[in-house]
Amino acid sequence: MDERQVGALRFQLDLSQPIYEQIVEQMSRAILRGDIGLGEKIPSVRELAQGLRVTPNTVMHAYQEMERQGLTETRRGQGTFITSSRQRVEAFRQQEAHRVVTEFLAKMRSLGFTEAEIIEQLRSRRQEEEMQ
Amino acid sequence: MDERQVGALRFQLDLSQPIYEQIVEQMSRAILRGDIGLGEKIPSVRELAQGLRVTPNTVMHAYQEMERQGLTETRRGQGTFITSSRQRVEAFRQQEAHRVVTEFLAKMRSLGFTEAEIIEQLRSRRQEEEMQ
Amino acid sequence: MDERQVGALRFQLDLSQPIYEQIVEQMSRAILRGDIGLGEKIPSVRELAQGLRVTPNTVMHAYQEMERQGLTETRRGQGTFITSSRQRVEAFRQQEAHRVVTEFLAKMRSLGFTEAEIIEQLRSRRQEEEMQ
Amino acid sequence: MDERQVGALRFQLDLSQPIYEQIVEQMSRAILRGDIGLGEKIPSVRELAQGLRVTPNTVMHAYQEMERQGLTETRRGQGTFITSSRQRVEAFRQQEAHRVVTEFLAKMRSLGFTEAEIIEQLRSRRQEEEMQ
DNA sequence: GTGGTCTAGACCACG
DNA sequence: GTGGTCTAGACCACA
Numbered sequence: 001m002d003e004r005q006v007g008a009l010r011f012q013l014d015l016s017q018p019i020y021e022q023i024v025e026q027m028s029r030a031i032l033r034g035d036i037g038l039g040e041k042i043p044s045v046r047e048l049a050q051g052l053r054v055t056p057n058t059v060m061h062a063y064q065e066m067e068r069q070g071l072t073e074t075r076r077g078q079g080t081f082i083t084s085s086r087q088r089v090e091a092f093r094q095q096e097a098h099r100v101v102t103e104f105l106a107k108m109r110s111l112g113f114t115e116a117e118i119i120e121q122l123r124s125r126r127q128e129e130e131m132q
Numbered sequence: 133m134d135e136r137q138v139g140a141l142r143f144q145l146d147l148s149q150p151i152y153e154q155i156v157e158q159m160s161r162a163i164l165r166g167d168i169g170l171g172e173k174i175p176s177v178r179e180l181a182q183g184l185r186v187t188p189n190t191v192m193h194a195y196q197e198m199e200r201q202g203l204t205e206t207r208r209g210q211g212t213f214i215t216s217s218r219q220r221v222e223a224f225r226q227q228e229a230h231r232v233v234t235e236f237l238a239k240m241r242s243l244g245f246t247e248a249e250i251i252e253q254l255r256s257r258r259q260e261e262e263m264q
Numbered sequence: 265m266d267e268r269q270v271g272a273l274r275f276q277l278d279l280s281q282p283i284y285e286q287i288v289e290q291m292s293r294a295i296l297r298g299d300i301g302l303g304e305k306i307p308s309v310r311e312l313a314q315g316l317r318v319t320p321n322t323v324m325h326a327y328q329e330m331e332r333q334g335l336t337e338t339r340r341g342q343g344t345f346i347t348s349s350r351q352r353v354e355a356f357r358q359q360e361a362h363r364v365v366t367e368f369l370a371k372m373r374s375l376g377f378t379e380a381e382i383i384e385q386l387r388s389r390r391q392e393e394e395m396q
Numbered sequence: 397m398d399e400r401q402v403g404a405l406r407f408q409l410d411l412s413q414p415i416y417e418q419i420v421e422q423m424s425r426a427i428l429r430g431d432i433g434l435g436e437k438i439p440s441v442r443e444l445a446q447g448l449r450v451t452p453n454t455v456m457h458a459y460q461e462m463e464r465q466g467l468t469e470t471r472r473g474q475g476t477f478i479t480s481s482r483q484r485v486e487a488f489r490q491q492e493a494h495r496v497v498t499e500f501l502a503k504m505r506s507l508g509f510t511e512a513e514i515i516e517q518l519r520s521r522r523q524e525e526e527m528q
Numbered sequence: 529g530t531g532g533t534c535t536a537g538a539c540c541a542c543g
Numbered sequence: 544g545t546g547g548t549c550t551a552g553a554c555c556a557c558a
Contacts, residue, residue, distance in 0.1 A: 015471045018542065025242055032244040055543050096243050101253055104236040110161045111228055115258055119251065121233055126247055150548060176530060187550050192532075200464070207279045209530045209558035282557065289506055296508040319558050360507050365517055368500040374425045375492055379522055383515065385497055390511055414533060440545060451535050456547075473542040473545045530558075535551100542545075 006043055006051030008035060019054055023062035031071060031082055032093055039084035042072065138175055138183030140167060151186055155194035160203060163214055164225055171216035174204065270307055270315030272299065283318055287326035295335060295346055296357055303348035306336065402439055402447030404431060415450055419458035424467060427478055428489055435480035438468065 003012050011026055013019055030036050042048075045063060049056040063080055066072045070088050074080045083089065108118045135144045143158050145151055162168055174180075177195060181188040195212050198204045202220045206212045215221065240250045267276050275290050277283055294300050306312075309327060313320040327344055330336045334352050338344045347353065372382045399408045407422050409415055426432055438444075441459060445452040459476050462468045466484045470476045479485065504514045 015474070016469055018472070020542075029242045029244065058543055061542080093243055097240065097245065097253060100236065100239045100243070101257055104232065105254075105257070107232045108229065110157075110164075111225055111232070112164050113229065119254060121229060122237075122251060122254075125233055125237070152548080177532090178530085187552090188531095189551090190549065193548085195531085205280055206531060207558090208282070208532080208556070210279070211530055284557075293506045293508065322558055325557080357507055361504065361509065361517060364500065364503045364507070365521055368496065369518075369521070371496045372493065374428075375489055375496070376428050377493065383518060385493060386501075386515060386518075389497055389501070416533080441547095442545085451537090452546095453536090454534065457533085459546085470546060471542095472547080475545060531556085533553100533555080535553080538548100538550080540546105540548080542547105 004052055006048055009043070011052055013052065013054075019052075020058050020061040020065065023048075023052075023059065024065045027062070027066060028069075028071060028092075031089060036082055038082055038086055038089065040082050041079050042082060044079055136184055138180055141175070143184060145184065145186075151184075152190050152193040152197065155180075155184070155191065156197050159194070159198065160201075160224070160228075163203060163221060168214055170214055170218060170221070172214050173211050174214065176211055268316055270312055273307070275316060277316065277318075283316075284322050284325040284329065287312075287316070287323065288329045291326070291330060292333075292335060292356075295353060300346055302346055302350055302353065304346050305343050306346060308343055400448055402444055405439070407448060409448065409450075415448075416454050416457040416461065419444075419448070419455065420461050423458070423462065424465075424488070424492075427467060427485060432478055434478055434482060434485070436478050437475050438478065440475055 003010060005011075009027070009030055011023065013022055027036075027042070036042060043051065045056050045059045049059045052059070063072065063074070067074060067080075069092055071083060071092055072080050073083055105118070108121075113121065134146075135142060137143075141159070141162055143155070145154050159174070168174060174195075175183070177188050177191045181191045184191070195204065195206065199206055199212075201224055202217075203215060203224055204212050205215055237250070240253075245253065267274065269275075273291070273294055275287065277286055291300075291306070300306060307315065309320050309323045313323045316323070327336065327338070331338060331344075333356055335347060335356055336344050337347055369382070372385075377385065398410075399406060401407075405423070405426055407419070409418050423438070432438060439447065441452050441455045445455045448455070459468065459470065463470055463476075465488055466481075467479060467488055468476050469479055501514070504517075509517065
């Protein structure tokens with residue numbers, strides 16, 4: 001796990017998981033947090049690849065994934081930009097949350113937990129973490 | 133995604149994830165639900181393979197994974213059996229819950245949700261479902 | 265793990281390991297301990313199989329293994345007998361001990377333990393066990 | 397039993413035991429001896445398979461086993477690496493020693509040796525070897 | 529009949 | 544190029 005800065009963006013890459021997924025996730029988070037503004041240009045594939053010391057191939061893969069999710073747009077000859085539609089970003093956030101919650105509930109139920117127990121698990125976990 | 137029945141067990145397999153992982157997951161749930169009792173025999177490698185229309189190799193991979201997790205015991209020449217230790221099954225359940233909760237919290241946080249919002253999402257989802 | 269008595273012999277069989285090996289081991293031990301005298305007849309394949317509730321096949325396998333090691337002799341139409349040569353039994357014991365010690369030393373050395381450390385490991389294990 | 401060299405590593409394989417287990421055992425020893433340093437890359441699955449003249453599948457099996465024991469980490473697209481944690485390697489060493497000692501004591505006891513005799517056997521063996 | 533190992537060769541995900 | 548999954552089919556150990 002090491003940390004690298006490229007422009008205003010900070011990345012933590014862990015080589016034991018797919019790098020392109022980590023780029024997508026951390027870039028998306030930066031957008032949702034507002035670290036990159038709507039409509040702003042993000043680093044070019046080559047630039048980011050160099051900054052992260054990964055192959056351009058990997059960055060390209062990540063950018064294609066983000067475009068597929070409607071978070072970015074590429075303009076030929078100009079580069080890649082965050083979508084300028086706040087609505088689209090918010091839609092992405094809600095859609096992802098919905099998917100993640102659905103998946104979580106399904107898994108916990110299949111392990112035999114009731115709704116009350118699921119919420120209890122979350123609460124107790126939160127306390128554990130706070131104590132650290 | 134298609135559904136297949138083998139003895140008292142129902143499996144839903146799709147090709148977007150490793151088949152052996154789906155077998156492990158669905159068989160584990162069946163055990164946790166009590167569809168198969170402690171100490172009981174599960175279908176033989178060949179039998180399940182034929183029922184699911186996959187190679188015995190794939191089922192074997194799944195069964196070995198379950199044995200590593202302490203859920204089953206194999207007796208050469210006799211078959212594969214659910215562990216008779218209720219404690220081990222419960223340990224598995226807790227371990228899985230921990231893993232699932234960790235993954236869920238990480239994903240929700242990376243989407244920018246706070247702890248309070250996460251619990252709120254779960255509550256509102258629960259109400260939606262109750263209204264259906 | 266359950267225990268069964270056949271004539272003067274007591275067996276503890278654990279289904280997670282090869283049964284025929286357990287029969288060989290426990291029968292050999294009984295011979296070395298003198299629970300069965302030199303030249304004595306041991307139960308017939310069928311008799312032992314019935315007593316242990318395993319298939320005659322398995323007992324046959326065990327008996328062949330013991331004969332291969334020179335511990336028993338079969339006399340057509342009369343049954344299977346412990347060798348009457350004390351020398352042969354003792355030779356077996358020494359030969360086995362030699363093999364086991366050699367194997368043990370090789371493994372421990374390959375794990376990087378020196379002779380002194382190996383003996384130390386044995387001593388400390390002995391203390392652990394005594395405390396239980 | 398034949399011997400094969402792959403890079404700096406030497407392997408002795410025989411067909412009387414599972415090949416993948418022999419790979420795990422011999423590779424582990426090489427790590428414990430320091431023949432491969434912490435964090436270093438080990439031969440790729442295909443490379444080792446070719447060198448040992450076995451199928452990549454068999455080598456893969458061995459590598460996955462080592463990963464489960466915490467000895468290695470795999471990075472898709474990059475290769476398999478020894479863990480960089482000295483602690484994990486040491487934990488593995490202790491765990492293996494425990495297993496080997498347990499097995500040894502069980503075998504010697506079943507041959508009718510007492511603790512004192514077992515240690516005596518080791519000592520006398522040591523003297524024999526020193527005289528050679 | 530049971531589980532377990534191995535081969536040969538395909539196809540995928542990732543860098 | 545790397546690791547990972549899957550198929551098809553052989554052969555072994557054990558009951």
